[in-house]
Amino acid sequence: MTELLTGKEVATSITEGLVKRCADLKAKGKVPTLAIVRVGEDPADMAYERGAGNRAAKVGVEVLKLALPEDTDTEALIKKIDKLNADDDVDGILVLRPLPSHIDDDAVRNAVAEKKDVDGIGDRAMAGVYSGKKIGYPPCTAEACMEILKYYGIELKGKRAVVIGRSLVIGRPVAMMLMAKHATITICHTRTEEMDKVAKEADVLIAAAGKAKAVTEDFVKDGQVIIDVGINVDEEGNMTGDVDFDEVSKKNVRITPVPGGVGAVTTSVLMKHVVDAAERKL
Numbered sequence: 001m002t003e004l005l006t007g008k009e010v011a012t013s014i015t016e017g018l019v020k021r022c023a024d025l026k027a028k029g030k031v032p033t034l035a036i037v038r039v040g041e042d043p044a045d046m047a048y049e050r051g052a053g054n055r056a057a058k059v060g061v062e063v064l065k066l067a068l069p070e071d072t073d074t075e076a077l078i079k080k081i082d083k084l085n086a087d088d089d090v091d092g093i094l095v096l097r098p099l100p101s102h103i104d105d106d107a108v109r110n111a112v113a114e115k116k117d118v119d120g121i122g123d124r125a126m127a128g129v130y131s132g133k134k135i136g137y138p139p140c141t142a143e144a145c146m147e148i149l150k151y152y153g154i155e156l157k158g159k160r161a162v163v164i165g166r167s168l169v170i171g172r173p174v175a176m177m178l179m180a181k182h183a184t185i186t187i188c189h190t191r192t193e194e195m196d197k198v199a200k201e202a203d204v205l206i207a208a209a210g211k212a213k214a215v216t217e218d219f220v221k222d223g224q225v226i227i228d229v230g231i232n233v234d235e236e237g238n239m240t241g242d243v244d245f246d247e248v249s250k251k252n253v254r255i256t257p258v259p260g261g262v263g264a265v266t267t268s269v270l271m272k273h274v275v276d277a278a279e280r281k282l
């Protein structure tokens with residue numbers, strides 16, 4: 001039987017303390033504020049913006065939305081970010097990515113002030129994840145995966161974790177965070193041979209391929225825990241993960257749904273980072 005590892009209760013447990021912390025901040029004259037910067041109208045970005053907005057409203061975080069046209073250039077985007085860096089009211093900055101290909105992603109990533117980099121996109125934040133030092137914030141999605149595993153009491157020590165995807169946004173950082181919890185990690189990517197066989201050896205499988213239905217029945221075995229990080233939006237606007245859910249759920253696995261899984265937790269982790277950043281200012 002398939003068991004769903006739903007994000008809702010994980011999200012609730014993360015946001016529980018945040019409402020009071022926000023109220024306390026406001027009593028001291030500080031309104032915790034997140035700026036969301038979006039370039040273009042990618043449906044995954046829009047979904048995140050919507051999800052984050054809803055979560056922020058529940059917690060008491062103020063959201064400032066900045067929507068820029070698809071043809072915005074690197075210089076103009078960095079100028080906007082610099083303004084937010086200098087704005088004392090803004091505690092956290094989330095730049096939705098991937099950015100359009102004409103924009104210099106490296107320059108933008110590192111333009112966000114370290115103390116406002118609540119999604120850990122800058123090199124300094126990444127160094128923190130890789131060295132295990134507390135520098136900045138880890139990427140929210142990677143932390144969301146770890147929160148789900150923790151909430152459901154899934155043992156990592158000595159276990160085999162296979163991550164599908166090597167992106168800076170999720171694949172690499174989540175692998176480091178799994179290793180920090182003493183899992184033995186394998187990272188698969190587009191050039192991996194016999195990926196299905198590698199994936200099948202996992203006790204915990206993290207699907208972050210960035211492709212709908214990339215993980216089929218052949219990738220999974222009974223007893224596996226599957227964390228589906230994918231946010232794919234089809235022509236009809238329906239959101240699906242990277243796992244072929246209908247096929248995979250025939251097996252005896254524990255799996256996160258999409259929507260209602262990792263994404264739902266990501267927005268809560270984001271709010272936690274914003275509240276942390278706001279408190280550090282006082």
Ligand SMILES: Nc1nc(=O)c2c([nH]1)NC[C@@H]1CN(c3ccc(C(=O)N[C@@H](CCC(=O)O)C(=O)O)cc3)C=[N+]21
Pocket residue numbers: 044045047048050051052094095096097098119121140141231258259260261262263264266267
């Ligand atoms: N710098 C950056 N970091 C990201 O983590 C990032 C990004 N850019 N760009 C876009 C993608 C996509 N993404 C989502 C996260 C949560 C939901 C989410 O809240 N989903 C709800 C449904 C929300 C709704 O549809 O209203 C759910 O899964 O239950 C959706 C999408 C993060 N991403």
